[in-house]
Every structure is written in structure tokens, then in C-alpha cells.
Amino acid sequence: MKRGWGRSLGAIALGIGLLGGQSAAQAQSSGKPQYGGTLEVGTVYVTLSALSWDPADWNWKSNHDSGQFYEQLFAADLSKSKKHGGKHAFYADAWLPSDAIRGELAESWQWKDKPLRIEIKLRKGIMFPEKAGVMKSRELVADDVVYAYNRLDRSPKKIVGYFDHVEKVEATDSHTVVITFKDFFAEWDYRFGWGYFSGIYPREVAEAGIANWKNANGTGPFMLSDFVAGNSNTYTKNPIYWDKVKLDGTEYKLPFLDKVVYRTIKDEATYITALRTGKLDMLENIRWQNVESLKKSAPQLQWSRWLNMSGTFLSFLVDQKPFDDVRVRRALNMAVNKQEIVKAYYNGHAELFAYPMHPDYIGYYEPLDSMPESIKELFTYDPKKARKLLDEAGMPKSFSFKVQVCSCNPDHMELLPLVAAYLEQIGVKIEIQPMEYAAFLSAMTSRTMTAGYFMNNGHTNPTTTIRKSFTTGQQWNPSGWSDPAFDKKMDEVYRTRDEEKRQEMLKEMTREMLDKAPYLWLPTPYVYTAWWPWVKNYGGELRAGAVRPGPIYARIWLDQELKKKMGY
The missing domain is CATH 3.10.105.10 (Dipeptide-binding Protein; Domain 3)
Known part of the structure; x- marks a missing residue:
């Protein structure tokens, strides 16, 4: 049984007492980042299991489930979130303002004319981890981006007209991708940069059988290590992940967590109880009817409110x-x-x-x-x-x-x-x-x-x-x-x-x-998100791209000492 699962309300009361009555703001104050631990989360889509592991199936939920391991050309610049003093809440299901987009796999990009095109330079040294029976560890290259695009574009499930503005996508060298356009297109970066179907994966995964979750392998901060339909997705830390984050002037290697577990819970009363009793560290989708009772029975919970997207x-x-x-x-x-x-x-x-x-x-x-x-x-x-x-x-x-x-x-x-x-x-x-x-x-x-x-x-x-x-x-x-x-x-x-x-x-x-x-x-x-005070470097953000929370979870750490003091 997972740590904290099945704890009683009495343990919560004990935990509150051990905190000595300190305020939620004090409990949430973050110290030095810690590595390790498992984040148990009821996501925005807590009632829905993964619909498909193949981005070419064009299912809307793909990024939500695969965005932990399939990265994209662009992602939200989370350094501009409200918790860091910025102006963006990052609630929107698929809306990144133009001043809040960063290169993820892309290091730089530039528009050019005659023909109208954009040249994207990929970061060097980003590695796919080894996956037994699927592939050896190797570097991400431009051909991977081109392959993922072409496979998506040729899918019989493709949304009508989605890539009609694209003339071609090609790799001009090992780390340069060029997208040539038929006409200017206002959503070019969303459509294949950070959109719903934009995950980049290697040919080896597709050839091994991409629909089988056991073959999943990407460059992201976590690897899919277990999937039980209707129950859970388990993501384990990618030990060779490339990205870092700077906090208070110090740079840290990502991710902080050892594991992230999505819990799929169809019954509302059950997932509310799971949060209340500490089975879940976070629950991102709470109806107003449950808010007051949770605030009374678990007053240390931290909260954000957002208008449904x-x-x-x-x-x-x-x-x-x-x-x-x-x-x-x-x-x-x-x-x-x-x-x-x-x-x-x-x-x-x-x-x-x-x-x-x-x-x-x-x-x-x-x-x-x-x-x-x-x-x-x-x-x-x-x-x-x-x-x-x-x-x-x-x-x-x-x-x-x-x-x-x-x-x-x-x-x-x-x-x-x-x-x-x-x-x-x-x-x-x-x-x-x-x-x-x-x-x-x-x-x-x-x-x-x-x-x-x-x-x-x-x-x-x-x-x-x-x-x-x-x-x-x-x-x-x-x-x-x-x-x-x-x-x-x-x-x-x-x-x-x-x-x-x-x-x-x-x-x-x-x-x-x-x-x-x-x-x-x-x-x-309005919808509410709640999390326990041991969840650090988090302010209620929900998406760092189209329905994609992966980069957010990669930056969270757990104050495990505080969690133990609270009885978990």
C-alpha cells in the first residue's frame, strides 16, 4: 500500500497540532529544494484514464498522459508564473500568451522569407534513455521531429485542415528543423510547437508499437513505468534528463521527484476523501460543493480558484x-x-x-x-x-x-x-x-x-x-x-x-x-485546486502547454519531513 494511503482524519488532526498552529502561508514557505518522494495527484481529468498512447490517434488527452516523457518544441515559461512574481496563472487548457513561451527542445527559432519559413535550432545533447527491447540510448536529432510530424500528418485520424498551411517539414542538418509555409498562419507555434498532438518521439518507439504503453520512451523528465487502465499512470524519474531550473540564484537538475502517480478515480466522493485523508498530495479539480467541508476538515490545504476552461x-x-x-x-x-x-x-x-x-x-x-x-x-x-x-x-x-x-x-x-x-x-x-x-x-x-x-x-x-x-x-x-x-x-x-x-x-x-x-x-x-503544504514550488498551475502538466510536476518537490510531522 502506498505511503499515506488509508490514513485517518485523526492523523490530519495530529499533523495540524504538530504544525503548532502555523498559517497556511507559513506552511507553504519553501526552503531548499529536496530530491525524492512520490507525488500522488488527482489531475484535472481525475475521472478519465488515458485514451491512447499514440499521438497519431489525435486524441485530445494525449499530452496530459504522455507529456511527462514526450517533450515538445515549445512549452510554457513557468518562470513567469504568478508564484514567481509573474502575471500568468497557467490555467488555460491550450493558451500560452506570446510573452510566456520558451523553447523546450527548441533552443532558438527565426522567421525567414522567400520562401516563408521558420528555422528551428534544436538543443544539443538531449538524450533518449535506453529502453529494453525498444532502443539504445541516443541523442535527439532533427529527423525525430520530422518523423513525428510526418507520422501525425499522415494519420487517417488527423483533424481536417490542421496542417493545410504547411508546405513541408525537413531536417537541414542534425539539429535544424525547417518548416516551410504555404501562407502565413497565426497559430503556427501552437499547431506543432506546443499543441495537443505535438509530442516528439523516436522512430524506434513507433516501430516497436507506440500504442503499447510499455514501449513509450521520450526525452522528458519522467518515464512511463506502469499503467493500469482505470486506476493509475506511474511515471519514474528519467536519470539522464537534460533540463535544469534556477531558484533563488541556484541551478538545480530536474526533476526533483522520484515518481509521479496519476490516480484515476471515477467516484467524486472517493477522490474528495482521498485528498482529505492524504492519499492524494494534490487534487486539481474540485467542485465548489466540496470546498467548505474540505476547508473545515483539512484546514492546512492550500487553494487556488480558476474559471473552468x-x-x-x-x-x-x-x-x-x-x-x-x-x-x-x-x-x-x-x-x-x-x-x-x-x-x-x-x-x-x-x-x-x-x-x-x-x-x-x-x-x-x-x-x-x-x-x-x-x-x-x-x-x-x-x-x-x-x-x-x-x-x-x-x-x-x-x-x-x-x-x-x-x-x-x-x-x-x-x-x-x-x-x-x-x-x-x-x-x-x-x-x-x-x-x-x-x-x-x-x-x-x-x-x-x-x-x-x-x-x-x-x-x-x-x-x-x-x-x-x-x-x-x-x-x-x-x-x-x-x-x-x-x-x-x-x-x-x-x-x-x-x-x-x-x-x-x-x-x-x-x-x-x-x-x-x-x-x-x-x-x-469556477473550479478549485487544493494541495497539501508539503507540496513545494507549486502555486496552482495546471498546464504548461495544451493540457500538458509535465513541466509543472518536474519542478515540484516534497517536504518529506513536514509530511511525516503531519502523520503521513
Whole structure:
């Protein structure tokens, strides 16, 4: 049994007593970094096991699970985090501001013209560790980057249009990668620099069978040493890892930890108890309903609060009746009391309006009070007008449709019946169909979902949030929205070099989609992260690239003496 697993609440009380009543801030104060120990973490996706170990499967969660060992060209510059006096929280699922990107495998990069290209110089001396039955230890070279790109680009699961801007990727010498572009593309660094599918791996791993976790091998701070589906991912320290970190003027070799263990726990009560009793050192995803009880029973926990980086909505299949009629879609929006959901369901721990643009996207986000009246109307409870619109659309006094929802999301399982109750007041009934995550995701990707689909969708970043949700043929476009004129606007955004111009274009496109209501727009909740005071050099950061926490965990250390004093 793992150290600390199965401890009682009495041990926590003893630990608090041993701390002598010192404040959380004092308990969190960091001394000299320590090496060793195992970090037990319930991640942002604590209920979800790894979906695939092959980046070419194009699954959105790949970086989250493989980003400990598959590094990327770029990553977040964590020295600019708020805990180090910077301005960035690093919560966003896939948004790195331009002043917070560092080279990871890339040492430097430079734009050049005629042809339009970017030349990337790789760091020298970065090594793949030896992997029995897979490969000998060797240096990372430019051919590895080219191989990973080409394999991703040729995958039959590739997102439509994802690399259409790329003419070619080539290695011009052992440590230089050149990406030649057809046109300027505003998201070039995200798409294959630090994005969802950007992990760099060697040919040997692919040839050995990359889908088998036992063959995984990368240049990152940890190596995947065990995987039990539905239970845990175990990552062990890479002894030849290349990177270092400077703290208080002293440079330290990374990582500090011996192991990182992701715990997969589907039951909410179980993972809350695991944190409370010290089984988990960190839990990154806590609903507001659990916060006060945790603060009372485990007052030494450290906290951060963040506005969910995924929007919540009920998507309508707009190419099917009755949802091909905008009046029906608008009516269902007006029939739901969203202000009451914020106040009564979320107890104020939510924002009425924070999707598809996130308030953190400064320059791109417009608050509701700046929106046209026709959009404000969609967030104003008016069941009489809703029923009138349904009548105008020729809808019967009573009709029903099916809605699929993921049983993996406790919030959705509780919220959807509330939405159903509002809709029933205007004669609309929904048949709720809970599904396990794999089946739920498959329903969307195979386009076999029901007329209604209740989901979270990541904001991602200010451009992708619009592209993936509302342009033709995109996998993460659950409503099936398709408009050639809108697609053309999206293409123009990507080819516009001036960011201020892109911001205005995306504001206009956001207003257009809000007004057309392909979704029943719902509030965005706040989420909480908590960790024990023995977890050091951590301030609540969640991602250092697209859904990738690996570089964050590599910089954490454990105060093991404090942990023992607290009874663990």
C-alpha cells in the first residue's frame, strides 16, 4: 500500500497540532529544494484514464498522459508564473500568451522569407534513455521531429485542415528543423510547437508499437513505468534528463521527484476523501460543493480558484428538424433561467457568460453587457417569449428529444435534469441518456449522437475555440454547424498577421455564433485546486502547454519531513 494511503482524519488532526498552529502561508514557505518522494495527484481529468498512447490517434488527452516523457518544441515559461512574481496563472487548457513561451527542445527559432519559413535550432545533447527491447540510448536529432510530424500528418485520424498551411517539414542538418509555409498562419507555434498532438518521439518507439504503453520512451523528465487502465499512470524519474531550473540564484537538475502517480478515480466522493485523508498530495479539480467541508476538515490545504476552461452547453444537431430553425434554438435558450442556475445551483461559483471566449483572453473577450440586445436576450429568462417562438416555428405544444450526457461528469449529471425541468415548463421534454466517456466521445466523433448532446468543450485558445466548434467538418463541432461564408472568415483570421485585427475579426465571429444559438449556452463554473503544504514550488498551475502538466510536476518537490510531522 502506498505511503499515506488509508490514513485517518485523526492523523490530519495530529499533523495540524504538530504544525503548532502555523498559517497556511507559513506552511507553504519553501526552503531548499529536496530530491525524492512520490507525488500522488488527482489531475484535472481525475475521472478519465488515458485514451491512447499514440499521438497519431489525435486524441485530445494525449499530452496530459504522455507529456511527462514526450517533450515538445515549445512549452510554457513557468518562470513567469504568478508564484514567481509573474502575471500568468497557467490555467488555460491550450493558451500560452506570446510573452510566456520558451523553447523546450527548441533552443532558438527565426522567421525567414522567400520562401516563408521558420528555422528551428534544436538543443544539443538531449538524450533518449535506453529502453529494453525498444532502443539504445541516443541523442535527439532533427529527423525525430520530422518523423513525428510526418507520422501525425499522415494519420487517417488527423483533424481536417490542421496542417493545410504547411508546405513541408525537413531536417537541414542534425539539429535544424525547417518548416516551410504555404501562407502565413497565426497559430503556427501552437499547431506543432506546443499543441495537443505535438509530442516528439523516436522512430524506434513507433516501430516497436507506440500504442503499447510499455514501449513509450521520450526525452522528458519522467518515464512511463506502469499503467493500469482505470486506476493509475506511474511515471519514474528519467536519470539522464537534460533540463535544469534556477531558484533563488541556484541551478538545480530536474526533476526533483522520484515518481509521479496519476490516480484515476471515477467516484467524486472517493477522490474528495482521498485528498482529505492524504492519499492524494494534490487534487486539481474540485467542485465548489466540496470546498467548505474540505476547508473545515483539512484546514492546512492550500487553494487556488480558476474559471473552468471548458464551456458547458447543450448542443443541437442543426441539420435536423426542429433544430434547423433558429427560433427553436433561441426559444430553448430563453426557457432556461441561467441567472438562477448561477445563484442557486452553483451558489454564485460560476459566471453567467464565459463561452465560447474565456474572460482570460484579454483583447478577444467581450462581456455580456457589451453584446447586442439579441444576444443578451438569450441569457434572459423569458419562458413566455420562448413558447411564442416555438408557436411561430410551428412546434406542437409538447415535443421531446434525446440528450446524451457523460456519466463521468458529476456536474453534468446533476445539471442536466435541472435544464430538463425548465424546458418542461414550455412543453419540451428531454430523454436523458447517460454514457461512459468512451462511448460518449465516440458518438460525437462518429456523428451518431442524438439530437441533443450535453458536454464541456475546451476553450483551447482565442482562435481555436471558434474554429473547432463552428467550422465545417471539424471533429469538435457537435452541432454540425456548416457555413462556407463563416469558414472563409476563419481562413482570413489565420492569415492575418496583425493581432489587433484578428481580435476584432474574432469578436465579430463570436457574436455571430452566439446569436445563431447552435447551443443552449450555460454558465461556466469556477473550479478549485487544493494541495497539501508539503507540496513545494507549486502555486496552482495546471498546464504548461495544451493540457500538458509535465513541466509543472518536474519542478515540484516534497517536504518529506513536514509530511511525516503531519502523520503521513
